[in-house]
Amino acid sequence: MTPVDIASEVIALERGALDRWGHGDPLGYVELFDEDVTYFDPFQAHRLGRIETTALMQSVTGQIRVDRYDMQKPKVQCTGDVAVLSFNLVSYRTDEGCERAISSWNSTEVYRRTPRGWRIFHSHWSFIRPELKDANPEAM
Amino acid sequence: MTPVDIASEVIALERGALDRWGHGDPLGYVELFDEDVTYFDPFQAHRLGRIETTALMQSVTGQIRVDRYDMQKPKVQCTGDVAVLSFNLVSYRTDEGCERAISSWNSTEVYRRTPRGWRIFHSHWSFIRPELKDANPEAM
Numbered sequence: 001m002t003p004v005d006i007a008s009e010v011i012a013l014e015r016g017a018l019d020r021w022g023h024g025d026p027l028g029y030v031e032l033f034d035e036d037v038t039y040f041d042p043f044q045a046h047r048l049g050r051i052e053t054t055a056l057m058q059s060v061t062g063q064i065r066v067d068r069y070d071m072q073k074p075k076v077q078c079t080g081d082v083a084v085l086s087f088n089l090v091s092y093r094t095d096e097g098c099e100r101a102i103s104s105w106n107s108t109e110v111y112r113r114t115p116r117g118w119r120i121f122h123s124h125w126s127f128i129r130p131e132l133k134d135a136n137p138e139a140m
Numbered sequence: 141m142t143p144v145d146i147a148s149e150v151i152a153l154e155r156g157a158l159d160r161w162g163h164g165d166p167l168g169y170v171e172l173f174d175e176d177v178t179y180f181d182p183f184q185a186h187r188l189g190r191i192e193t194t195a196l197m198q199s200v201t202g203q204i205r206v207d208r209y210d211m212q213k214p215k216v217q218c219t220g221d222v223a224v225l226s227f228n229l230v231s232y233r234t235d236e237g238c239e240r241a242i243s244s245w246n247s248t249e250v251y252r253r254t255p256r257g258w259r260i261f262h263s264h265w266s267f268i269r270p271e272l273k274d275a276n277p278e279a280m
Contacts, residue, residue, distance in 0.1 A: 036217060038224075038226055040246040040248065040266065042266060042267065042268075042269060044269070045268065045269060046212070046213070046228050047215070047226055047246065072186070073186070073187065075178060077178065077261055079221055079222050079252045080219070080220035080221050080222065081220050082219050082220065082222040084261070084262045086178055086187055086262060086264075087187075088186050088187060106180040106182075106187065106264065106266065108180065108248055108264045110224055110250060112219045121217055121224070122217060122226060122248065124226075124246065124264045124266070126182060126264070126266030126267070127182065127266070127270065128182075128185065128186070129182060129183060129184070129185060130182060130267065130270045130272055131272060131274065132270055132272065133272065133273050134271065
């Protein structure tokens with residue numbers, strides 16, 4: 001596989017999981033997680049491992065609705081059997097004919113090639129420029 | 141090198157860059173960036189590439205002060221020539237004898253082995269559970 005082929009395949013896998021996610025089915029992600037997956041999102045107090053991540057996904061099953069998403073500038077950086085997919089994601093919902101953005105994300109998905117196909121072994125989701133309560137954080 | 145050796149080396153590199161960062165010198169990170177580095181932090185509107193990331197680092201030179209940091213549960217996941225380091229980081233500053241936490245992070249650093257040593261080719265920094273102005277975000 002060329003890097004271009006790998007990029008296409010990994011982006012297609014991610015889109016497949018996002019499509020299911022938007023319909024309230026996070027198990028598309030669970031199926032992509034490798035056994036040692038580690039996970040960050042902005043709602044957790046610390047990094048999660050596989051058991052916790054799977055439980056989290058199961059707990060939100062049926063509770064998500066994304067009517068449209070925009071995966072912006074997906075980039076895949078390949079080294080050997082690892083492909084790092086990064087992108088910005090804006091999610092939209094339409095209610096009473098009115099579409100609005102409900103969230104925007106910095107997203108990192110680290111895939112590795114396995115005998116069962118490409119699998120995610122590290123996942124990091126965070127908000128793009130969150131509007132903080134404390135308007136003047138000492139950032140660094 | 142065994143996975144344990146790789147983990148030790150990568151964590152030591154990261155600590156070296158963090159030590160310099162805390163003293164107002166982000167160039168420790170710049171020296172670790174590989175040519176194709178990509179970068180997320182919560183202050184940027186989108187993913188940065190190498191030129192933008194380097195400019196960002198140069199722009200904050202001398203403006204950072206971290207007196208102590210706590211790298212929590214660093215984990216290194218190795219596949220071939222790639223090592224994914226993830227950790228939580230709490231940064232502290234001491235003023236007038238009083239130490240306080242100034243920021244807490246989810247941190248992902250994706251390293252690859254190069255002829256010049258281990259180098260970062262993707263970096264993702266985000267806040268742990270940011271306190272949002274809108275207390276009820278439609279998260280997903």
